Amino acid sequence: MKTFEHDGLELAYLDSRPSDDAPTVxxxxxxxxxxxxxxxxxxxxxxxxxxxxxxxxxxxxxxGLSSKPHDSAVYTPARMANxxxxxLDHLGIERAAAFGYSMGARIAAFAALEAPDRLTxxxxxxxxxxxxxxxxxxxxxxxxxxxxxxxEVLDERGRMFRSFADRTRSDRIALAACIxxxxxxxxxxxxxxxxxxxxxxxxxxxxxAGSPAALAALMPAAEAFDIPxxxxxxxxxxxxxxxxVVGFLDRNRARLR
Numbered sequence: 001m002k003t004f005e006h007d008g009l010e011l012a013y014l015d016s017r018p019s020d021d022a023p024t025v026x027x028x029x030x031x032x033x034x035x036x037x038x039x040x041x042x043x044x045x046x047x048x049x050x051x052x053x054x055x056x057x058x059x060x061x062x063x064g065l066s067s068k069p070h071d072s073a074v075y076t077p078a079r080m081a082n083x084x085x086x087x088l089d090h091l092g093i094e095r096a097a098a099f100g101y102s103m104g105a106r107i108a109a110f111a112a113l114e115a116p117d118r119l120t121x122x123x124x125x126x127x128x129x130x131x132x133x134x135x136x137x138x139x140x141x142x143x144x145x146x147x148x149x150x151x152e153v154l155d156e157r158g159r160m161f162r163s164f165a166d167r168t169r170s171d172r173i174a175l176a177a178c179i180x181x182x183x184x185x186x187x188x189x190x191x192x193x194x195x196x197x198x199x200x201x202x203x204x205x206x207x208x209a210g211s212p213a214a215l216a217a218l219m220p221a222a223e224a225f226d227i228p229x230x231x232x233x234x235x236x237x238x239x240x241x242x243x244x245v246v247g248f249l250d251r252n253r254a255r256l257r
């Protein structure tokens with residue numbers, strides 16, 4: 001694992017390439033996760049490398065091996081999107097596909113609006129129309145992360161994310177700060193201005209993300225993929241989703257040169 005500095009923070013990243021001229025996929029993980037859990041363990045790095053793509057992934061601020069400030073003001077989607085673009089700068093990458101999952105998809109959308117000429121192909125996983133309409137009340141999740149123990153958490157979604165944070169040995173106070181300010185939504189008009197080819201993949205049992213078809217319908221060059229039988233947590237490693245993403249990237253490979 002390597003690190004780079006941006007916005008006063010040290011951010012950990014991974015850079016894996018099958019060849020020197022392989023097109024790049026920038027991987028942006030979800031809330032309370034990290035690059036190992038979101039991308040390495042489910043086999044995404046291996047899958048994309050074998051398909052001929054360079055993979056660049058990083059731990060968000062507040063996550064994994066990156067710096068973990070406890071100030072919620074530093075976790076806006078715009079600032080986190082700038083971390084992603086700063087990594088491309090650090091590595092000298094001019095153009096890439098951006099693939100984000102859940103919160104990572106939100107960050108990818110903000111980054112795509114900021115730098116459409118650099119992020120020329122997009123994949124949003126685990127986030128559908130929730131990018132516009134919101135994904136429910138997440139205040140109980142912040143409370144669950146700050147609770148002294150899991151036994152004191154009664155909210156079902158709060159228990160799910162608190163358990164996940166405990167399992168990944170995360171800094172729960174940093175995550176609580178992150179969830180308070182990283183949920184900013186985009187307007188339909190803003191989403192409609194995303195002109196890059198975009199694949200929106202959501203599990204058919206995902207009760208968080210919202211409809212992928214409804215989000216794709218707002219964009220001029222987007223398509224939806226239903227990940228069969230998967231909920232929010234299990235969809236990320238689904239084989240059919242991997243095949244759909246690789247096929248989508250292959251069809252748009254010329255845009256990554």
